Amino acid sequence: IHSKPLYRVYMLGFLPGFAYLGGMDDRIATPRLEKPRLKVPAGSVGIAGKQTGWYAIESPGGWRLIGRTPLKTFDPHKKPPSIIKAGDYVKFVPISEEEFQEIYKDEWGEER
Template identity: 80%
Template sequence: MNFKPLGDSALLVSFGEIIDEKTNDKIHSLAKAIEKASFEWLIEVVPAYSSLAVMYDAALIDFEGVKRAIGELEFSAERFEGKLVEIPVVYGSSYGPDLEFVAQYNGLTPDEVIEIHSKPVYRVYFLGFLPGFAYLGGMDERIATPRLEKPRLKVPAGSVGIAGKQTGIYPLESPGGWRIIGRTPLRLFNPEKEPPTLLQPGDRVKFVPIDEEEFLRLYREEWVDD
C-alpha cells in the first residue's frame, strides 16, 4: 500500500496503477476493514479503480496517525461481487447519435459495435462523476473511441457512452463528452428510493439490445408511471 495526503483531512491509499478486478477487490476489502474498525476519526471512505480516499477529522488525528492505523489493519482481498443487472438499451438513431462514428472509427459496422458492446458482463468498479454514474470495466478494446473534442451541453439521462476504453451510463441529464451509442429507459438514480442508485460497486452489468417500442414501454414504467 502506498499513502499520500489529500489536503489536510484526507489521504489516498493506492495499490498501483493497474486496473483489474483483483486490485479492485483489495480496495473494497480494505474499505470494509476500515469501516468495520469504527475509528472515531473516520468520516468517509471513497473507493476508486485502484485507490481509496479516506476522509478523517483532522481535529482528532493527523496524516501519520491515519496512515499507521490503516497499515496495522488485517484484511484479505476477498472476491467482491454483487448482483447481476441487465440494462436494456436501444442503440443508434437519435438515442445513440455517435454509433456510426464509433463504427467508422474502428472499421466496424454499427451492428458489429452493438454485438461487441452487448456481449461482455461488465463490472462496476466504483461510482463517481454524477450520483449513480457507474465506471464499468471489461469493455472490448475493438470499440474503444476517443471522447468528443467539444462536449455536449446536454446528454439525456440513460445515455450509454464510450470514452476511450471505458463505457458508462449517464444517470442524469448533464453535459458530457462521451460518445453516445444508445440509451436505456431504466432510471439509474432515484433519490426517493433506498438505495437511490440502481448500481453499486461490485455489481455486474449486461447490456441487452431492445427496439424503440420496448424502450418507450419501459420508459413510461420507469419515468412516467412511477
C-alpha cells in the same frame, strides 16, 4: 460488440449515479469528445477510452454516445438511490423501440 460482455461496475461518480464500467472490447474503444455536449439525456450509454458507462441524470458530458437505457438508474428519493453499486456486474441487452418506450413509460411515468 458492446452488448456481448458482462461489465463490472468500477465506480459511481462524477455525477450522482454515473456508472463507470470495465470489461469493454478494445475493438470499440474510442476517445472522449474534444468538446463535451452541454446536455446529455439521462440513461444515455457512452464510451470513453476503454470504458463504457451511463449517465444516470441529464448532464453535460463528453463520452461518445452509442445508445440509451430506458431504466431510471438513479432516484435520490429511493434507498439506495442507485440501482447498482461498485462491484456489481451489468449486461446490456438490445431491445426494440417499442420495448424501450414501454419500459421508459413504466420507469419515468412519461413518454420519451
